[in-house]
Amino acid sequence: MEWRLSFPSMGNFSLHSLKNRVAAVLLLSTIIPLVLSGGISYFSITSILENKIQNGVHSNLKQVQISLVNTLANLNHVSQQLAFNGTVGRDLSKYLEMDDLLLKDRLGKEIQNNVNLINFTNPDLGRMFYYFADTQSYVFPEPMLSDQFVPESNPKLLQQGELTYYGPHQTAMSRFIDRMVLSATRKVDVPGYDNLYIYIETSFQLTQNVLQADNTSMNVGHLLVNENNQVTYSENAQLFPVGSRYEPARNREGIYETQGSLLFEEPHAQGWKLVAVIPKESYNSEKNLWIRQFALFTCVSILIALVCFWTIWRTIRKPLARFNKEIKQVHDSNFHSPLKMTKIIEFDFLLRKFQQMRQQIWELLQEIKEKEKRKTEMEVEKLLFQINPHFIHNTLDTIRWLARSQGMKEIDNLISALNRVLYYNMGKGGPSTIREEIAALKDYVELQRIRYDFAFTVNVHANEDVLNLPIPRFILQPLVENSLYHGLKDEGRIEVRIEAVEGRYASIQVQDNGAGMKEEEMKRLLENHTRERRKVGMGIGLYYVNRMIRAQYGDTASFDISSESGKGTTMAIRIPLDEERSMEES
Template sequence: MSNKNRFKVAMSGLWPKTLKNRLFIILGFNVLIPLTMVILISYKSVYPLLDQRIRTGIQNNLNLYQMSLENTLANINNVSQILAYDGRIGKKLSQFLDEKDLYKKTQINNDIQQDLTIISSTNPTLGLFFYYFEDQKKILYQNYTVNPVFSLEKLPRLVELNGITYYGPHLTNRQYSNVQVLSVARKIVMPDQNNVYVYLETGYKLWDKINQTGHGESMNEYRLILDQENRVTFSENTNDFPIGSILRDSPAGKLKEAKGYYVFETASNQGWKAVYLISKAAYHKEVIRWIEQLVIILIISILLCSLFALGIWRMVYVPLRKVNQDMRLVEKSDFDTPLSQFSIVEFDTMMRHFDTMRDRVKELLEENALKEQRRADFEVEKLLYQINPHFIHNTLDTIQWLARLKGQEDIDTVATSLNKLLYYNLGKKGPQSTIAEELEALKDYLTLQKIRYDFEFIVHIEAPEELQNCLVPRFILQPLVENSLYHGNFDKDGLIEVAVEPDGREYIIIRIRDNGRGMTPETIARLLEKQSEEQNRIGLGIGVYYVKRVFDTGYNGQADFSISSTIGEGTCITLRIPRTHAMKKGESL
């Protein structure tokens, strides 16, 4: 088996056998293929846009967060500059520390307190602030009560620039408070004083506002602040990113990932970084929602396709079922029940053609039944003419011996010829015989006819030796010669010619010609019809109709039988028979 045939066999095994399943598959492909292509094209074009929009939104949010932190730290830095040594209050502090006169010292202290009050009232974002003498662990001019365990070393240092140390978000050092703040420690250089700092914190309300720039923990989104060494100084997710841990960089060109989160970061011009963490599920949430919508559309389309296929199937199935019922009626030979009618043009047209075909089948069946009846009649009629051949032979033998005993030579000749003729015509040798046997029987027949008729006629027979062994149907020459004798109406010497001659290599032609009075076309037509009483009186009652039937049933259209006649000139019957043709098996004459 070729590969092409194997492929066809494999495909035929996969392809459904029922129209319903094929309809579902075809409509399914017609819907799913375009829809799948639309989904793929949409995914290729929309997904990058969604991804870019998500990244842009996160990055803008992170930039806003970073700017808020920078502005807050800048405000604190500005205030710390006023409180530093080179500022107005810082100089007064230096005078306060150096002054020995108690009265003047009190006066300077009051001035400092008044200035600090003004600064505090004019900077609402400012929280706790004070001067810190690290060596002496002494605190001056604090606006709120300071936590006794205060220590700069314990604070999460963010970056140190130009003597200013920025600290990341941490719990305030204000006693009895636990809010998150940002802080700055500026080192002050004073005569005779070392390690003096002015310490300032943001107001907690400002930090809460900054902390609300993102979605918060409910969305699995967190913020980190890293120092210059990528060390975490502030974390909203201390479980995965504890304070002091290092956040490593990812390869360039890829979306940075860490512990199941996508990492977005932006660097401050001061060197620290603001980091935004978002879980992968939260990051892809919008894309997943969009994909879910596409899947829902796909499922709805499949359901609609199935409903359409079911509707179309029902539209086709009901007419097909009725057509099948009508065909079963024809199968049961019911040709009279009215056919079903539909409101579909295609089915109505088909039923009209089916009705025409049904009428034609009915006609053919009736015609075939008539032919079978005629065939049965013909067989019965043939049997009637073969009544007890043994009785006839025995009777003729008896007549023949009686004639010989009494010296009646004419009767002996007639009985002998008739016995031989009947033996040939009523014999059991099969439906075929040779041309030689057919001619021999014809001669016996002519011997009897010369005694019967009271006029003289001559029979001239010509048959080449090479054709005498060709097979022909039994008993075809006698009826034709008998027709010449009966319809010839010879006035004087009659002539009947029987000629056998070749027609190429495959056919032979047999002609029976007479010089009688001829026949009219009507007479010829009657001869070729079913036997009439007049024909039954001719010879053995079989006649030309028998020969015509033999040709029709035995040669399947490969033999020709024709009669031509002219009034006053005679008649010619021509037979054209296949030379090597054998009749059908079991065919009887």
């Protein structure tokens, strides 16, 4: 037999097919866990990666910020040493006012030696010199300086009083030297020279090394933005050229976005800030890699589920074909064909059960054939069952008419009452009402006066508004019979009261003045249906009454018996009017 892996098209897909159900269950059992785990993993991985990247970027920016703060603080400290009235400041004032060239030269060398000493004690510093801002001339000759030295043309980073920080920018030394530096200018406090400034450079190499350490995995670019939101340093000159305005749009908390890049800021209290620029592709590279791997894993899982479906379907298709063949054998009335097993425990168990069922069907068919032979006898028996009740009534009617023709009025009344009681208690005439039940009770009492050798009275009190309510047949007779049977003697009295209570219930109460009953006897009357109880109420008595109202009304009805020795017994039934009315309407 050749097997092919085929799947139903969506046009004829139906879950009424076992094959489609197996495919749907396997695919759903594969896809749903993948979707749930994938969704949870996606948000978890996204959160982890974003926190990792953001923490790493901000950590690097903080290191760069610390390096810059230390560099700027060093520039500030050195500029204070050279700009205010200290040793160098007083010598510089004398140098500018001195006319003797020899002494001026000697004093100038001493000033330069002091400047060199300060430079030596601060190895990170570069060139330091005094100049006049209005003429761009130097106090001391500076042969290594560029011819186009204009400090104000450099990008301004920060202004603090008379101290101005610039950069990063190219060094002010010869144009043949390519080196990035940070610089600062401060006005020198020398009387009579308002345009005298000190210029100090410091290397930017250490900060650059820290910046480049963050540029290894995600192609990170860095910006240095001054207090006026102007870019003073840029590693991404295409998006953020030096001197341009820095005004990105906020994307989410702590992150800005512009032209396909994400920006992470690390501001400083002085007003300037460091910015890391990361392309979205680089930022999402790890997340996209995870998505591709998970998509591949999903495809492989679905493929495995399809292979499993094909294997399972191949496993169950052959036993199903075997079942189909066996069912056809039964359809063709072949009940004795040999049973072939599938070598699968569960299916073989079902096949053996099917074989048992097939044998039982065969036996039932044989039994039906035997029963067909007795059909005529059963029809005759059925006819006899139908004739017997009519025979009893017809016989009683014959006796009644015979008694009437002979003038036996008492016998005539007795037979008439007995006939009515039998007709009523056998269920003739359809549903019963309280009015009919009371009428049957009166006939029943007439019969019992002849049976018992003592005088008793039965009084029935019923409101007119309850007479037409439906009631289960044969309820009042067992209650009255119980009063007659348990201790009622001469001058005995039975009071039957039927009334509506609160417009919701019908109350039926039967009270006698007999000898009463013990609690054990009352419980036995309600729960047991023994041969002794058949002496009461045509063989069923209070047991029948209790079961009848429980079956028809459930917990909404109640049947209570209270009795006191020597004072009599009271039986009370409460039936809901709503259910009674609904029964009447139906």
